[in-house]
Amino acid sequence: MTQTEKTMDIDHLIAALGLGDRLGGEGLAVRTPIDGSVIAHVAETSEAAYDAAVARAVAAFETWRRVPAPRRGELVRRLGELLRAHKEALGRLVSIETGKILEEGLGEVQEMIDICDFAVGLSRQLHGLTIASERPEHRMSELWHPLGPVGVITAFNFPVAVWSWNAALALVCGDPVVWKPSERTPLTALACEALARRAAEGLEEAPEGLVQVVIGGRALAERMADDGRLPLVSATGSCAMGRALGPRIAARFGRALLELGGNNAAVVTPSADLDLAVRAVLFSAVGTAGQRCTTTRRLIVHESVREEMLSRLRSAYAQVRIGNPLEPGTLMGPLVSREAYEAMEAALARALAEGGAVDGGGRVLAERYPEAWYVRPALVEMPAQTEIVRTETFAPILYVLTYRELEEAIALNNAVPQGLSSAIFTTDLREAEAFTGPAGSDCGIVNVNTGTSGAEIGGAFGGEKETGGGRESGSDAWKAYMRRVTSTVNYGRGLPLAQGIRFGD
Numbered sequence: 481m482t483q484t485e486k487t488m489d490i491d492h493l494i495a496a497l498g499l500g501d502r503l504g505g506e507g508l509a510v511r512t513p514i515d516g517s518v519i520a521h522v523a524e525t526s527e528a529a530y531d532a533a534v535a536r537a538v539a540a541f542e543t544w545r546r547v548p549a550p551r552r553g554e555l556v557r558r559l560g561e562l563l564r565a566h567k568e569a570l571g572r573l574v575s576i577e578t579g580k581i582l583e584e585g586l587g588e589v590q591e592m593i594d595i596c597d598f599a600v601g602l603s604r605q606l607h608g609l610t611i612a613s614e615r616p617e618h619r620m621s622e623l624w625h626p627l628g629p630v631g632v633i634t635a636f637n638f639p640v641a642v643w644s645w646n647a648a649l650a651l652v653c654g655d656p657v658v659w660k661p662s663e664r665t666p667l668t669a670l671a672c673e674a675l676a677r678r679a680a681e682g683l684e685e686a687p688e689g690l691v692q693v694v695i696g697g698r699a700l701a702e703r704m705a706d707d708g709r710l711p712l713v714s715a716t717g718s719c720a721m722g723r724a725l726g727p728r729i730a731a732r733f734g735r736a737l738l739e740l741g742g743n744n745a746a747v748v749t750p751s752a753d754l755d756l757a758v759r760a761v762l763f764s765a766v767g768t769a770g771q772r773c774t775t776t777r778r779l780i781v782h783e784s785v786r787e788e789m790l791s792r793l794r795s796a797y798a799q800v801r802i803g804n805p806l807e808p809g810t811l812m813g814p815l816v817s818r819e820a821y822e823a824m825e826a827a828l829a830r831a832l833a834e835g836g837a838v839d840g841g842g843r844v845l846a847e848r849y850p851e852a853w854y855v856r857p858a859l860v861e862m863p864a865q866t867e868i869v870r871t872e873t874f875a876p877i878l879y880v881l882t883y884r885e886l887e888e889a890i891a892l893n894n895a896v897p898q899g900l901s902s903a904i905f906t907t908d909l910r911e912a913e914a915f916t917g918p919a920g921s922d923c924g925i926v927n928v929n930t931g932t933s934g935a936e937i938g939g940a941f942g943g944e945k946e947t948g949g950g951r952e953s954g955s956d957a958w959k960a961y962m963r964r965v966t967s968t969v970n971y972g973r974g975l976p977l978a979q980g981i982r983f984g985d
């Protein structure tokens with residue numbers, strides 16, 4: 481693509497998605513990882529503008545919480561329709577802004593559509609409980625009410641899907657959303673804001689300020705963490721970010737929903753269907769250039785199938801087409817930045833120093849894209865689970881470890897600080913159940929015969945330990961966006977006290 485064609489493409493997408501009014505000027509430069517060029521400038525949000533945005537969200541909450549939940553669902557239904565209509569344009573912009581292949585950019589928008597559908601159904605199912613009271617003529621129940629404006633902070637690698645997991649649920653739960661996207665991906669965020677605004681047009685119950693985007697970096701994220709007007713802050717990104725923001729939110733007794741780093745393992749057992757295992761591990765290790773929180777970073781393979789598995793994986797790796805993510809047939813696009821490339825190189829050097837044998841890695845396509853960071857994915861055989869293996873490096877590095885007994889594999893799976901996703905490849909029922917059971921994998925996501933990445937929206941998404949403990953998306957994750965009320969109604973004429981206590985009678 482020539483420079484002119486590229487500019488026309490971006491201009492076309494910006495016009496199609498209606499995000500023009502916050503672009504231009506001297507603001508934040510947005511680069512595409514595809515060739516490193518600046519594709520737009522976006523105005524950063526000033527402190528005063530941030531305060532005004534949260535004030536609008538607080539005012540919007542006053543109205544929105546009184547709107548019946550199924551009517552709130554109507555807003556999300558309209559958003560889902562608009563996303564369907566703009567899937568191509570938004571998916572392409574996701575690819576341009578993140579460097580992920582177009583197929584994955586489109587998949588990300590499909591995920592947004594799916595969560596909107598889910599949330600529309602949910603808007604009629606925010607069910608409470610009735611609870612048996614120990615007192616006569618008393619009714620106890622549990623009610624769920626809107627919580628308040630939700631602050632959402634997101635990472636670059638899923639620039640729109642993670643917001644939609646939060647926003648679709650928050651909106652049906654009665655909460656406005658103030659969103660700070662990654663400073664690397666403000667364009668797709670502004671596109672979503674524009675679509676959400678259009679969804680609200682003509683819906684008379686929907687106040688202004690339900691969905692707002694604020695643009696900035698760490699200082700802005702810290703402001704949100706400290707802001708008592710945001711009873712919930714949902715933050716997705718590195719463990720370092722969670723470590724910085726979590727205590728600040730806790731200090732004001734705010735609610736934090738943390739979705740942090742992963743260091744996900746796939747265990748390949750002697751009974752595994754190796755064809756399937758190779759395909760699954762390839763997608764999970766190399767997809768999105770190893771830049772998913774659920775990327776497979778560790779392969780824990782039984783000694784009896786190690787050579788076979790590795791030789792098949794090496795051939796599969798050799799066939800991965802690396803290149804411009806917008807071109808058909810490309811399976812792996814670039815890393816997001818020079819820093820990401822340097823982190824990958826440093827990790828490989830450290831793995832070597834810790835006794836590893838490195839196959840792959842290194843920069844490619846540097847002549848064609850001197851300002852972009854394309855790499856070969858790396859397979860690294862390690863003698864043990866050393867410090868570098870226990871670290872999340874956001875790049876396509878797959879460390880290979882060997883085991884003899886399943887207990888050993890489970891122990892290795894669990895012996896990292898993060899606890900997001902895990903998988904076992906086996907046709908042995910006992911092994912599968914042991915891995916998914918209470919003494920098995922300690923992760924939030926535990927899969928059998930499918931890879932660590934590529935979750936569906938119907939389940940709750942998130943992980944344990946340094947992954948932060950938050951759950952988003954499906955199942956009952958919506959409860960994080962509401963406040964729980966236990967209500968006791970006495971419809972009798974007497975005043976029996978709980979626990980049979982007599983007080984002055």
Ligand code: NAD
Nearest residue numbers: 634635636661662698701717718721724739740741742773
């Ligand atoms: P990042 O931590 O650099 O940035 C994420 C967000 O937090 C951005 O909006 C950024 O501005 C903000 N931020 C970063 N450091 C901060 C700090 N010290 N104080 C305040 N705010 C800060 O992450 P990234 O490079 O954009 O994304 C990759 C990371 O995100 C990986 O660790 C990946 O595993 C994780 N991630 C997790 C999930 C999940 O659901 N668990 C999903 C996607 C990405």
